[in-house]
Structures are given as C-alpha cells and as structure tokens.
Amino acid sequence: MDYSFQICLKNRQILERFINGHTLEQLNKIPKGFNNNLVWNIGHSIATQQLLTYGLSGVKPQIDMDFINTYKKGTRPEKDVSQDDVNSIHKMLFSTLETLEEDYKMGLFSTFKEYTLSTTGGVLSKVEHAIEFNNFHEGLHLGCCIQLSKLVK
16 A cells, blocks of 8 residues: 555645645635635645545545535536635645645555445555555646636636
C-alpha cells in the first residue's frame, strides 16, 4: 500500500499548486458551463477520501462532518469560501493523508461495508480497494482543476 499512499501524496502536491497559484477570487470562480470551482474540487477530494475509507469502515472520519457534508458527492458550492477556509483545506490536503496512512498501518480499518461505485459499477470490498479507488477519483478531480484553472485566469 506504500505505493498507493505515494500516488495520493503526489496528486495532493499537484492540487496544492492550485491553492498556491490562484487568488481567492479565482479559487471561488465558477466558469460558465460549470457547476463547481477549484476549491470545491479540492475539498471534495478530501471529503470523499474520508467517506471511502473511514466511513465505509465504520470509523469516525478525522475531519468535521460539516466539512464532509459541504463537499460530499452531490453537493456544489453554495457560497464563496474565505481565505481561512482555503487555509484549512490546504492543511487538510496533507494531514488527512498522513493520518489515513498511520491509521491504516495500525490496523484501524478491520471492518468494511461493501460499496458499489456509481461511476464504474465496480465494488469496493475492503479498505485497500477504497484507497486505490480514491487515487482514481482524485485524478478525475485533478483533471477538473486543470481545466478550471485555464478558465479562471
């Protein structure tokens, strides 16, 4: 699983570039034809990782449920986020991954509720599947960020 955690770290380092390389206004901007923005895609990646790993394992997520409910599947930006919100998201990009890796190595995820993916129809039947699928999912949202970045500058 070390490789899967390394892939997620690399993806999150790229997502961090969007935070560091854009103004607050650009992070919040929703271009015409889109229903979300850069900061939502980054927050969504964090929230989804927590739901796929902790949530499906019956373990309390490591971040606030209000955050998860704001960025989970089926949501969209309801208001602009503040710079404090962006700073918090920036910290969570790495703290959630570090904690997940530590918790995984400690064997915290001993149970797992099987989950059928709406995107691929595949089935996640253990936390390792969730971690690996999460990398695919974050890659999709990285692609969204690349496109959005071109439209908000």
